[in-house]
Every structure is written in C-alpha cells, then in structure tokens.
Amino acid sequence: MNVYETGGTRPTALLAGPPSDAHTWNLLYLQLLMTELGWQVSNLGPCTPVRLLVAESARCAPDLVVISTVNGHGYHEGLTLIRSLRREAHLRDTPIVVGGKLGIDGPDDGSRLKRLRDAGYDDVFDGDGQVPRFQVLLDSVRHHARRQASPAPAVR
Ligand code: B12
Numbered sequence: 462m463n464v465y466e467t468g469g470t471r472p473t474a475l476l477a478g479p480p481s482d483a484h485t486w487n488l489l490y491l492q493l494l495m496t497e498l499g500w501q502v503s504n505l506g507p508c509t510p511v512r513l514l515v516a517e518s519a520r521c522a523p524d525l526v527v528i529s530t531v532n533g534h535g536y537h538e539g540l541t542l543i544r545s546l547r548r549e550a551h552l553r554d555t556p557i558v559v560g561g562k563l564g565i566d567g568p569d570d571g572s573r574l575k576r577l578r579d580a581g582y583d584d585v586f587d588g589d590g591q592v593p594r595f596q597v598l599l600d601s602v603r604h605h606a607r608r609q610a611s612p613a614p615a616v617r
Contacts, residue, residue, distance in 0.1 A: 471501040472603045475523040477509035479542050482532045487561055491529055494592070498599060500525075511545050519551050524606040525599075526552070528559040535563030535587075536573050540580050547581040556602050560586030560595065 476491055478484060485507050492504045503521065505513060518526060528542065539559045546552045559582050564573065567588065574585045586595050 471499055472524045472606050473501045473503070473521060474525040474527055475503050475505065475514070475518055475521070476527045476529065477505040477514050478507035479528060479530050479534070479538045480508055480510060481534050481538055482530045483507050484531045487529045487531050491527060495527075495599065498596065499603075500599070511542060515546065515549050515552070518546075518555065519549070522551070523555065525602050526555055526557040528557070529561045530559065531562040533562065533565040535559065535561055536569075536577065539563065539577055539582070543577070543581040556583045558582055558584045558586065558595075558598065560591055563587045 474495055476488055476495070478488055488504055488507060492502045495502045503517065503523070505517060514526075526546070528539065530539065543557065543559070546557060559577060563577075563585070564587075569587070574587060577585045584598055
C-alpha cells in the first residue's frame, strides 16, 4: 500500500506514447516534470503496444496513466486506445489522461475533446500551455491516492 508521506512511497504513474507515435521528447519532458514533482514514473516509451500498457498497469497498479501523443493521430488513436483500456477490469477506475498535439489543425472547438472524455479519459490536455492545468490534475490525483492509502480511523 502506498503511503505518500516523508519516507513513504511516491505516487506512481505509467507514461506511454500510443502505438503509432514515434515521438520521444514529449515523453521525456513529462517524465522529468513528474519526477521533479515527486512522482515515480514508469516511461514505457513511444509506440507502446496496447498489450504492454495493459500488462504493465496490471503488474504495478499505477495511480495514474498518462498518454502523450503529438503526431496528429491523437484523437482517433486516443479513442481506440481508451476503449481498449477501459475494457480491462483493473483499469476501469484508474485515472487515465491524454495530452499533446492531438490533431493536425490545432486545438478544436471542444467537441473532439468531449468525445475523448465521454469515451473514458478523466481529462484531455490538447495543445500548448496545458502543463499548469496538468499539474493541478497531478495534485488532485496525489491527494485522492493518499486518502485511499491512509487507513480509516478506528471507530470506538
Ligand atoms: C523531432 C520530431 C520528429 C522526429 C521524432 C524523433 C524522436 N525520436 O522523438 C521524427 C523525425 C521521427 C518525426 C516524425 C514524424 N513527425 Co514529427 N516532429 C518533431 C518535432 C520537430 C519536434 C518534437 C519534439 O521533440 N518536441 C519537443 C517536446 C518536448 O515537445 P512536444 O513534443 O511538443 O511536447 C510538448 C507538448 O506537446 C506537451 N505535451 C505532450 N504530450 C503531453 C501530454 C500531457 C498530458 C500534457 C499535459 C502535455 C503534453 O508538453 C510538451 C512540453 O511542452 C515536431 C515539431 C515541433 N517543433 O514541435 C514535429 C511534429 C510533432 N511532427 C509532426 C509529424 C506530422 C510527424 C510525422 C507524421 C511526419 C511524417 N509525415 O512522417 C512523423 C510521425 C512519426 C510517427 N510514427 O509518429 C507534426 C505533428 C502535427 C500535429 N500534431 O499537428 C509536428 C508538430 C511538426 C509539424 N509542425 O507539422 N518527428
């Protein structure tokens, strides 16, 4: 069980690029950012097969799964990917987010983002300038995970 206090275990994240996406520096950037913020990050790298993502998340039960994609296939591939992940019992309630450059015509009017959320992402970070909002999400997941990790007070 994770205990996110001094000396305890840090919150954990699985980070991956989807199967078609060969870009790497986006993943390294996020890995460094999250590590600096106190997370323990397992970076599965670019072009991560869905089977590997499913198997690794079963093995390490992360507090958060982060999908980063910049090659422009993010909307379409992101939909297929989240449907596959949410079919797995162990990933039904895990926070999963996607971000990067999701399309090829810039951030959209919101309708594609809504489809991604409706399909199962907890949040979507499309386009530049999303990192501050992502940090808020990280804080919120960390607090939630810490509450779950704390034993309930004894009732007398
Ligand atoms: C280097 C590069 C490549 C290299 C990648 C090498 C490697 N091993 O990484 C190579 C040559 C392989 C490549 C290939 C392609 N690329 Co390229 N590539 C780039 C380039 C020049 C730099 C990317 C980079 O490293 N940036 C540095 C990192 C740190 O920044 P970043 O990726 O933008 O990530 C930031 C944000 O997006 C954000 N972010 C990313 N993910 C997430 C997730 C979350 C949760 C959050 C909050 C934020 C976030 O945070 C990061 C820091 O700010 C960009 C153009 C550019 N100047 O950005 C094009 C670019 C990404 N490529 C592009 C394209 C189209 C391709 C190809 C399809 C080209 C082709 N026709 O073959 C292929 C796709 C290959 C594939 N299978 O994926 C387009 C994508 C278009 C779009 N989405 O609008 C870009 C934007 C170029 C362009 N202007 O058209 N590419």
